[in-house]
Amino acid sequence: MLKISRKVEYGIIALKYLHSQDSLCKSKEISKKFGIPTEIMAKILQGLAKARFIQSIQGAKGGYKLVRSPAEINMKDVIEVIDGPIQIVDCVLGKRHCPQAGVCNIQGPLANVQEKLCEFFSDITLVDLVK
Amino acid sequence: MLKISRKVEYGIIALKYLHSQDSLCKSKEISKKFGIPTEIMAKILQGLAKARFIQSIQGAKGGYKLVRSPAEINMKDVIEVIDGPIQIVDCVLGKRHCPQAGVCNIQGPLANVQEKLCEFFSDITLVDLVK
DNA sequence: TACAATTACGACTTTATAAGTCGTATTTTG
DNA sequence: CAAAATACGACTTATAAAGTCGTAATTGTA
Numbered sequence: 001m002l003k004i005s006r007k008v009e010y011g012i013i014a015l016k017y018l019h020s021q022d023s024l025c026k027s028k029e030i031s032k033k034f035g036i037p038t039e040i041m042a043k044i045l046q047g048l049a050k051a052r053f054i055q056s057i058q059g060a061k062g063g064y065k066l067v068r069s070p071a072e073i074n075m076k077d078v079i080e081v082i083d084g085p086i087q088i089v090d091c092v093l094g095k096r097h098c099p100q101a102g103v104c105n106i107q108g109p110l111a112n113v114q115e116k117l118c119e120f121f122s123d124i125t126l127v128d129l130v131k
Numbered sequence: 132m133l134k135i136s137r138k139v140e141y142g143i144i145a146l147k148y149l150h151s152q153d154s155l156c157k158s159k160e161i162s163k164k165f166g167i168p169t170e171i172m173a174k175i176l177q178g179l180a181k182a183r184f185i186q187s188i189q190g191a192k193g194g195y196k197l198v199r200s201p202a203e204i205n206m207k208d209v210i211e212v213i214d215g216p217i218q219i220v221d222c223v224l225g226k227r228h229c230p231q232a233g234v235c236n237i238q239g240p241l242a243n244v245q246e247k248l249c250e251f252f253s254d255i256t257l258v259d260l261v262k
Numbered sequence: 263t264a265c266a267a268t269t270a271c272g273a274c275t276t277t278a279t280a281a282g283t284c285g286t287a288t289t290t291t292g
Numbered sequence: 293c294a295a296a297a298t299a300c301g302a303c304t305t306a307t308a309a310a311g312t313c314g315t316a317a318t319t320g321t322a
Contacts, residue, residue, distance in 0.1 A: 001135070001217070004133065005132050007281080009220055009237065026298090059289045063298090088135045104144065110135075170311070171310075173269070176269085177270060187269065188318095188319090267319085268318080272314095274314100276310080280308085281306070284302085286300090289298070
């Protein structure tokens with residue numbers, strides 16, 4: 001409930017670590033260091049690379065490095081890259097077929113809360129998480 | 132992910148409805164009106180009554196009514212009454228045994244985020260949700 | 263005082279989602 | 293070409309949310 005998934009946790013841990021290192025870091029290196037399952041760490045880093053938060057270099061001697069400044073990396077984007085869109089209730093973006101459709105009295109206000117929540121996480125950057 | 136549980140959704144729907152009504156409302160009446168499973172609706176109302184957001188009157192002709200002003204009902208309290216403490220990651224309040232304990236680089240910053248998030252929801256009252 | 267309507271509450275089952283695993287392909291260095 | 297790394301989809305397992313069921317307690321009214 002209102003939980004940040006473990007994947008996002010792992011993603012933030014990795015981003016912080018990459019920020020603290022100058023050189024390329026291997027996926028396995030990070031997963032071992034923090035006790036994160038290797039396959040999961042790998043996929044998260046792949047996702048972050050696709051979204052251009054980090055750069056991946058394939059092959060032997062490959063690895064990942066941060067390519068954005070910490071101020072340009074905010075929590076909302078990280079969450080959405082890893083877990084998909086922030087959606088506090090299913091009805092707001094229309095995923096769940098809602099038995100309350102038509103009579104529901106909270107959709108509008110909650111859409112508003114959701115928007116504010118996105119702003120909330122947009123305002124938290126890697127700079128804040130490094131402190 | 133960062134989802135408000137359906138129970139909280141139901142709770143807010145009920146609170147809004149109680150606010151819109153002058154007289155006592157029965158649990159079944161609300162559950163039927165909004166297509167919410169009756170047993171679940173009942174338990175949520177019981178919880179809200181225990182927490183003194185609403186008053187319960189037992190027996191025939193019983194029901195529930197709002198006993199606080201909408202400005203005194205905020206979303207953080209509603210969430211916590213229904214689902215328990217807001218906890219964005221398990222480690223922050225020490226629930227999960229964390230394999231990263233000792234090396235984890237995000238616990239402090241995330242505790243901070245969590246605190247801010249609680250403030251965020253404290254600032255949203257039933258007044259905002261009625262709009 | 264018996265009955266109907268309601269709240270109260272705990273135990274259980276089902277369903278959905280998150281977390282983790284496995285297998286295989288691709289890229290690059292030496 | 294072998295070794296070390298990323299890339300990616302399919303699958304299984306674990307956990308939590310959602311919903312159901314059974315029973316007890318309270319109260320108004322015929």
